[in-house]
Amino acid sequence: MKDILVMGIESSCDETSVSIVKNGREVLSNCINSQIKIHEEYGGVVPEIASRCHTEVINGIMKQALKEANVTLDDIDAIAVTQGPGLVGALLVGVSYAKGLSYVTGKPLIAVNHIEGHIAGNYLTHKDLKPPFICLIISGGHTHLVNVKSYNEFEILGKTRDDAIGEAFDKVARVVGLGYPGGPKVDNLAKQGKPTIKLPVTHFDNLDFSFSGIKTAVINLNHKDPNIDKADLCASFQCAVTEMLTSNVKKAIKEFSSNKIVIAGGVSRNSFIRSSFDNLAKELNIKVYYPEPVLCTDNAAMIAAAGYYNYINEERADMRLNAIPNLKIGE
Numbered sequence: 001m002k003d004i005l006v007m008g009i010e011s012s013c014d015e016t017s018v019s020i021v022k023n024g025r026e027v028l029s030n031c032i033n034s035q036i037k038i039h040e041e042y043g044g045v046v047p048e049i050a051s052r053c054h055t056e057v058i059n060g061i062m063k064q065a066l067k068e069a070n071v072t073l074d075d076i077d078a079i080a081v082t083q084g085p086g087l088v089g090a091l092l093v094g095v096s097y098a099k100g101l102s103y104v105t106g107k108p109l110i111a112v113n114h115i116e117g118h119i120a121g122n123y124l125t126h127k128d129l130k131p132p133f134i135c136l137i138i139s140g141g142h143t144h145l146v147n148v149k150s151y152n153e154f155e156i157l158g159k160t161r162d163d164a165i166g167e168a169f170d171k172v173a174r175v176v177g178l179g180y181p182g183g184p185k186v187d188n189l190a191k192q193g194k195p196t197i198k199l200p201v202t203h204f205d206n207l208d209f210s211f212s213g214i215k216t217a218v219i220n221l222n223h224k225d226p227n228i229d230k231a232d233l234c235a236s237f238q239c240a241v242t243e244m245l246t247s248n249v250k251k252a253i254k255e256f257s258s259n260k261i262v263i264a265g266g267v268s269r270n271s272f273i274r275s276s277f278d279n280l281a282k283e284l285n286i287k288v289y290y291p292e293p294v295l296c297t298d299n300a301a302m303i304a305a306a307g308y309y310n311y312i313n314e315e316r317a318d319m320r321l322n323a324i325p326n327l328k329i330g331e
């Protein structure tokens with residue numbers, strides 16, 4: 001069978017990325033331009049600045065992705081782009097660029113849901129991984145527990161009722177003075193602390209999550225006692241949020257009699273969360289999967305991988321494609 005090369009384009013937040021992926025599983029190139037340095041001084045992503053940066057670099061990143069993959073536009077079978085969810089102005093840069101490229105080359109245009117992209121990141125790292133499975137997506141904007149029934153069918157089992165877990169990490173980092181982006185900084189500082197501070201853990205009857213209570217508790221503790229041990233606070237925060245994640249995953253694994261759990265999204269880089277899920281997998285005698293670190297945070301290879309499965313499912317977009325900032329998974 002002929003190889004299928006998909007170009008992925010991602011611009012939903014503060015990473016401009018273009019990638020070439022072969023047969024949905026093999027990364028030929030994955031070029032990422034991160035704007036972290038630019039947004040750092042504002043303590044978070046400034047949407048207008050993000051859109052401008054995407055516009056400035058996207059064409060150069062596309063050329064670099066072709067060059068690193070050692071292919072030309074002629075060799076590409078389809079162009080996959082993140083349609084949503086994300087920042088509307090940022091998404092529009094990728095969507096407009098992909099439409100233009102599809103129009104001039106005549107190559108099919110494929111719309112990809114960013115959250116489904118995060119799930120597909122695992123297909124690139126684990127060549128043998130196939131649905132069905134339960135996936136926990138933990139990122140800056142999303143916290144979802146999803147039943148991945150097939151490459152194209154998703155059922156939401158639970159989601160956050162307020163903040164995404166990554167948002168809580170970033171907020172905690174900011175209040176304890178670690179700066180942006182906070183997740184990796186909290187992860188590092190927590191290694192020097194102990195989880196000795198009691199924080200509220202929220203559980204629901206169903207598989208939903210909530211992180212605003214714990215976020216507020218950390219802010220209040222830090223406010224009341226500015227000399228509180230920051231490493232202990234970070235370790236306690238990580239421990240409590242991980243407890244919320246593992247207890248819902250445990251419930252879902254039991255309910256679906258599943259023998260594996262797949263984790264995805266930027267927060268799945270977290271070392272404490274990884275080791276906790278490794279332990280849970282041992283306890284339940286199941287297998288746990290994570291993407292390699294560069295495929296956890298936003299990148300276009302995961303968009304190309306998800307795009308490949310949309311392509312072989314004969315899903316096509318056209319010149320009417322528009323960015324949808326609040327696009328839901330499975331839509």
Ligand code: KG4
Binds near residue numbers: 166167169182183271
């Ligand atoms: O998936 P992603 O790149 O963007 C979204 O789709 O939202 O995730 C970014 C999030 C940020 O909140 C960042 O702080 C978090 O992932 N993150 C981490 C770690 N590395 C990145 N959170 C905790 N521990 C980490 N090591």
Ligand code: ZN
Binds near residue numbers: 114139265266297298
């Ligand atoms: Zn993401």
